[in-house]
Amino acid sequence: MTTEIARRIESLIAQMTLSEKLGQLTMLAASLVETGPPGPHNPATMVREGRAGSILNTWGAKEIREAQRVAMEETRLKIPLFFAVDVLHGHRTIYPIPLAEACAFDRALWQRTAQEAAEEATRDGIQMTFAPMLDVSRDPRWGRICECAGEDGFINAEYAKAKVIGFQNAPAQPERRLAAVAKHFVAYGAVNAGRDYAEVDVSQRALEEIYLPPFQAAVEAGVLGIMPSFTDVAGVAMTAHKPLLDDLLRQQWGFEGVIISDYNAIAELIPHGVAADLTEAATLALKAGVDIDMMAGAYEQGLPVALERGAVSMDEIDRAVRRVLKLKFALGLFDNPLRGLEDISPTPDSDPSRRASARDAARRSIVLLENRDQFLPWTKAPQNIAVVGPLADAPSELMGAWCMAGEIDETVGILSGMRTAFTGSTITHAAGGDIETGDAQAIAEAVHVTQAADAVVLCIGESRHISGEAASRTKPAPPDSQLELARAIVATGKPLLLILVGGRPFVLPQWLIDGSQAIIAAWFPGTEAGNAIADIIKGAWNPSARLAISWPVEVGQIPIYYSLRTTGRPNDPKNGFSTCFLDAPITPRWSFGEGLSYTRYDLSDAQVSATTIERDGALDVSIDITNAGKMDGETTIFLFIRDPVAQVTRPALELKDFQNVALAAGARQRVAFKLHASQLAYPGMDLAPRLDSGRIEIHVGTSSRPCDLKRVDIEVRV
Ligand code: NOJ
Numbered sequence: 001m002t003t004e005i006a007r008r009i010e011s012l013i014a015q016m017t018l019s020e021k022l023g024q025l026t027m028l029a030a031s032l033v034e035t036g037p038p039g040p041h042n043p044a045t046m047v048r049e050g051r052a053g054s055i056l057n058t059w060g061a062k063e064i065r066e067a068q069r070v071a072m073e074e075t076r077l078k079i080p081l082f083f084a085v086d087v088l089h090g091h092r093t094i095y096p097i098p099l100a101e102a103c104a105f106d107r108a109l110w111q112r113t114a115q116e117a118a119e120e121a122t123r124d125g126i127q128m129t130f131a132p133m134l135d136v137s138r139d140p141r142w143g144r145i146c147e148c149a150g151e152d153g154f155i156n157a158e159y160a161k162a163k164v165i166g167f168q169n170a171p172a173q174p175e176r177r178l179a180a181v182a183k184h185f186v187a188y189g190a191v192n193a194g195r196d197y198a199e200v201d202v203s204q205r206a207l208e209e210i211y212l213p214p215f216q217a218a219v220e221a222g223v224l225g226i227m228p229s230f231t232d233v234a235g236v237a238m239t240a241h242k243p244l245l246d247d248l249l250r251q252q253w254g255f256e257g258v259i260i261s262d263y264n265a266i267a268e269l270i271p272h273g274v275a276a277d278l279t280e281a282a283t284l285a286l287k288a289g290v291d292i293d294m295m296a297g298a299y300e301q302g303l304p305v306a307l308e309r310g311a312v313s314m315d316e317i318d319r320a321v322r323r324v325l326k327l328k329f330a331l332g333l334f335d336n337p338l339r340g341l342e343d344i345s346p347t348p349d350s351d352p353s354r355r356a357s358a359r360d361a362a363r364r365s366i367v368l369l370e371n372r373d374q375f376l377p378w379t380k381a382p383q384n385i386a387v388v389g390p391l392a393d394a395p396s397e398l399m400g401a402w403c404m405a406g407e408i409d410e411t412v413g414i415l416s417g418m419r420t421a422f423t424g425s426t427i428t429h430a431a432g433g434d435i436e437t438g439d440a441q442a443i444a445e446a447v448h449v450t451q452a453a454d455a456v457v458l459c460i461g462e463s464r465h466i467s468g469e470a471a472s473r474t475k476p477a478p479p480d481s482q483l484e485l486a487r488a489i490v491a492t493g494k495p496l497l498l499i500l501v502g503g504r505p506f507v508l509p510q511w512l513i514d515g516s517q518a519i520i521a522a523w524f525p526g527t528e529a530g531n532a533i534a535d536i537i538k539g540a541w542n543p544s545a546r547l548a549i550s551w552p553v554e555v556g557q558i559p560i561y562y563s564l565r566t567t568g569r570p571n572d573p574k575n576g577f578s579t580c581f582l583d584a585p586i587t588p589r590w591s592f593g594e595g596l597s598y599t600r601y602d603l604s605d606a607q608v609s610a611t612t613i614e615r616d617g618a619l620d621v622s623i624d625i626t627n628a629g630k631m632d633g634e635t636t637i638f639l640f641i642r643d644p645v646a647q648v649t650r651p652a653l654e655l656k657d658f659q660n661v662a663l664a665a666g667a668r669q670r671v672a673f674k675l676h677a678s679q680l681a682y683p684g685m686d687l688a689p690r691l692d693s694g695r696i697e698i699h700v701g702t703s704s705r706p707c708d709l710k711r712v713d714i715e716v717r718v
Contacts, residue, residue, distance in 0.1 A: 001326060008334075009325045012077060013318055017050075020077060021317055022303055024053035024324045027084070027260065027294040031063055041297075050075045053324055054082045054128075056263075056294060059091075059405060061343045064125030068337045079325070080333035084128035084260075087167075087178065088147060088402040089113070091121040093348040093358050093527050094411070097400040097503055098133060098159070100365035100523030102149035102548035103595065105636040105658050107162045113361050114166025116354055118178035122171075124405065125341040127331050128179040130227060130260075132163035134214035135184055138559035140552065141194025143471030146401050146503025146524070148189060149214075150548030151561040151592060154655045156214035164221035174332055175340030181260060182218035184229030186244060187211040191231060194558070196472045200231045205648075207233070208683045216253060224257040224327060228290065230265055237272045239265045239285050246289035258323050260292040261285060267296035278302040283311045291320040348410055348527050355528060362525035362532030364634075368518070368543035368596040369551075375495065375517035377539025377598055381425045386453035387415050388446045388489060389460045390435045390482065391501040397435070400524030401468030401503060410527055414459050414499065417530020421538050428453060432489075435463040438481030447488050455495040457537075458516075460486055464524060467503030475555065477506045490515030499533065505551040508589070521547075539598060544634040544660075546595035546703060550588035557584060562592035562704035563651035593638055593703030599629030599665065606700050606710035613677050615691060615718045622672040623700045623710060627663035634662045635702060639673045640709070642697040647684045653704055673700075680716060693718050 013021070023046070030043035038045070046052040047070050055067055064083060071081045089095045095113045104110075114132075121129065133147040136156050149159035160182060167180040187207060191198040202211065215226070226249060228238040238244070239261055249255045266285045267278060275281035282302030285293070293299040306312045332339060348355045368376070391397060395413035399406045412420075419427050432446030433439050450456045460482040466473065477483070478500070490496065490511065498516040500506060503524055513519065525532050535541040552560050571586045572578040580586050602625070609620035627633060639657040643650040657673045675698070677691060684690035693716055701709035 001329070005329045009322055009329070012079065012325060013321055015077060016321070018304060018307070020050040021321045022300045023051040024079065024321045025292055025299045026052050027054040027056050027292050028052045029056040029295055031058055044070060047071055047081065048074045050077060050079070051300060052081070053079070054084060054292065056084050057404070058083055059085055059121070059124045059126050060345055061125065061341055064341055065338065072337050080328060080337040082127045082328060082331060082333060083125055084130060085121065085126045085404055086131065086402045087117050087121045087126065087129035088131045088133060089400060090117050090358070090403070090406065090526060091124060091126070092346050092405045092407070093120060093354045094399045094403045094406040095358050095361045095526045096365040097146045097524045098149055099146045099503060099549060100525065101361060102155060102159060103367050103545040104361070104364040105546060105548070106364060106660055107158060109361055109364060110159055110162035111166035111170060112357065114163045115170040116357055118167045118171050119176045120346045120354070121178055122176045122340055123342045123346050126178065127333070127339060128181060128225065129167060130181045130183055131167070132160055132180065132218070133183055134160050134218065135187070135189035135229070136210050136214065137189030138561040139189070139194035140476035140504040140558060141472055141474060142189065142191060143196060143466070143468050143473065143503070145189070145549070146467050151550060152548065152563065152655055153210040153213045155548055157217035160214045160218040161221045164218050164223045168222065168224065173340065175336060179224040179327065179331060180218070181225030181227050182215055182223045183227035184262060185215055185226050185238065185249070186229065187233050188229035188231055194472050196470050197230050200233050202233065204687060205683060208687055219249070219253045219255045224330065225260055226255065226257065227260050227262055228265065230262050230268065232272060237269055237274050239290060240269055240274060240288045242288040250289055258291045258327050259289050261290050261294050261296065263294050264296045266290065266293050266298035279305040279311070282306055286312050286316055286320065291323050345405070358526055359528035359532050359535070362528050363535045363541040365523060365545050366525060366532060366536050366543065367521040367545045367547055368536065369521055369590055370513065370516060370519040371596050372517050376497065376537060378422070378537055379539050381422045381538070382454035384426045384428070384453040385418065385422060386428050386430070386450045386456045387418050387459065388430050388432050388450060388456060389458050389485065390431050390433055391461055392429060392431065392457070392459040394435070394463070395529070397463045398501065398524055398529035399526060400464050403464070406527065412528055412530035414530045414533055417532070417534040418457065420531065421534035432485040433481055436466070436479045436481065438484050443485050443488050446485060447492060450489055450492045450494050453494060455497065456489055456492070457497045457499060458486060458489050459499045459501060461501035461506070462503060464503070467524070475507070476504050477508065483509065483512070486512055497537065505549050507552050507555050539631070542598045542631050542633040543596060546593045546636050547590055548592065550592050551590040553589045554584040556581065557588065560588050563653055563655070565649045566652050591703055591705050593636070593708065594705065597633050597635060599627050599631045599633045601635050601663070601702060602626045602628045603701055603710050606712045608698065608712050608714055612715045612717050613680070615677055618674055618676045619714065620672050621675050621698055621700060621712070622670050624668055624670055625661055625663065626668040627665055630665050632664045634660055636660055637671050638701060638703070639675070640699040640704065641680060642699065643680070643682065644697060645694055646682060646692060647690060648682070650682060653699060677716065691716060691718050
């Protein structure tokens with residue numbers, strides 16, 4: 001920040017009334033053009049009186065121009081507003097949901113889609129996104145699992161960096177840069193039983209090892225905002241968590257941006273049971289370091305009383321105001337309040353490269369889970385194809401949880417994508433019922449259509465409304481009515497391609513897996529959904545995605561993830577007193593990193609450039625990968641470690657790096673990773689980073705399953 005800007009900020013603060021200061025700390029959700037009922041809480045009145053500093057969930061030329069005009073022309077101090085929206089996986093062009101995009105294991109892709117979203121969103125008047133969402137989760141019951149980058153802390157950290165750079169730094173023109181807000185700080189993904197908004201009780205070690213690193217990565221990448229989660233952590237409500245917000249984030253990590261509460265979260269300190277009224281709630285949040293009150297009205301109503309009582313000081317209020325004004329200067333709003341806003345909202349078609357990019361992102365995110373007897377690809381397609389299921393012709397559902405500006409009629413459904421791709425086949429369709437309710441008549445029709453076809457594409461799963469926020473489900477699976485439909489379709493005996501749409505791993509019945517020749521996890525692929533799915537089916541794209549999250553066999557296995565610790569009684573099928581379930585396997589249905597391709601990748605000759613490593617040392621780990629099949633392809637190689645003897649128990653495998661490789665059929669390539677000694681350190685008994693002398697196992701390969709990994713050992717000497 002230049003001294004000139006610092007001077008302007010101080011001069012503004014000196015002129016502000018208390019009400020105007022609290023206005024800067026207040027974020028409203030409202031359309032200002034349709035002003036709603038008159039009165040003191042009317043949004044337009046609040047902006048005009050300088051009682052609101054930022055607006056949530058508003059975009060488009062008409063609304064933004066009018067609101068900013070009021071702020072710049074009708075307020076006393078002429079401080080611009082900023083506008084914030086949840087742009088998680090695209091603005092108008094919708095990309096795959098984060099959990100899907102994570103499966104591409106492609107940093108460049110993660111950055112590119114964020115950059116494109118930033119360019120679209122800023123053209124539409126938005127200057128801040130509440131993204132990236134970095135809540136590592138291992139619980140498919142939690143609806144919000146669709147918003148994160150999967151079960152692994154390292155992946156979420158890599159994803160965080162790519163997204164922050166993509167939103168904030170990558171766009172060439174300053175007015176196309178979108179301020180990112182990393183959320184939800186912290187461990188929201190560990191809500192009890194996967195129930196949204198429930199309590200969180202994780203250890204300090206789990207915070208250090210799993211949940212904090214993605215946020216630290218975001219801070220190091222320069223993220224401009226952080227949003228605390230709705231939940232508590234071990235009894236301390238995150239919106240009032242001074243040790244984690246002010247002490248850790250600000251003092252230790254040096255975070256200089258703004259902290260924005262979640263929606264109404266300051267007022268929710270009352271039902272949390274840590275504040276008696278709005279005054280106490282506002283006091284706790286301000287003192288913890290929360291700068292902006294989103295939609296609780298707690299700062300406006302509570303802080304004047306708190307100030308009078310001496311519970312907060314004017315200095316504490318000024319500090320928060322200073323950070324908000326600094327953000328507005330950083331966004332260039334004082335000099336350019338409309339910041340590149342265009343009169344026409346961008347559409348995916350207005351820049352065809354964006355549609356192509358969304359299609360590329362989608363096909364890189366779709367995971368091929370099963371493919372018996374090379375059922376796919378359909379290079380020579382069946383003559384008569386039945387495309388059935390309630391998600392076959394449901395384009396709006398394919399956009400996923402956050403698609404605020406996404407348009408249904410710009411989205412390609414599965415049926416439509418199939419019709420475009422397979423012009424030589426006759427394609428018939430029956431929905432077989434609604435997404436959440438079945439009906440015998442609809443099922444009978446779907447069976448009839450299937451019986452007349454040579455093969456069936458069964459599209460089942462979730463609507464976007466039963467995935468995402470406030471969408472926890474005890475049965476992470478297609479709703480029962482759809483399973484009934486599936487049973488009837490399986491019973492026809494027709495060759496079956498199962499397409500699973502949804503925002504979480506599903507627990508699938510064995511009969512459905514056995515009855516499907518091929519299974520595709522399509523997730524929510526976005527605007528280009530149908531085309532991307534058809535690309536995979538046809539073989540126009542060789543599937544390259546791998547699971548960023550384990551798929552359980554049974555709900556009772558949850559939480560299940562690749563980096564579980566081995567325990568003192570590691571699973572041993574010959575020993576009944578080893579860790580196991582009596583009624584289910586201990587391994588997931590599909591593990592982290594699994595994902596099929598139409599080719600085969602062979603790994604050989606894993607090597608290290610040195611067998612010992614010292615405290616500040618580094619070495620190269622390399623492996624040969626051969627495309628042993630007949631089709632060009634891309635894949636991911638993972639580098640895991642295992643520390644067999646440490647001061648505290650360590651995970652069975654820990655991911656340290658990954659790389660994408662593109663290989664023509666028959667080609668071989670040597671893939672190399674640089675491994676630094678610092679990557680082998682872990683939080684010791686006292687949680688301070690520790691590096692011990694001794695053996696470290698390195699496991700390199702295409703998934704976390706032992707059969708997909710090659711091992712080589714090194715010795716740490718410190
Ligand atoms: C509540 C959600 O928890 C948060 O992720 C989102 O950014 C806000 N609402 C604003 O829409």
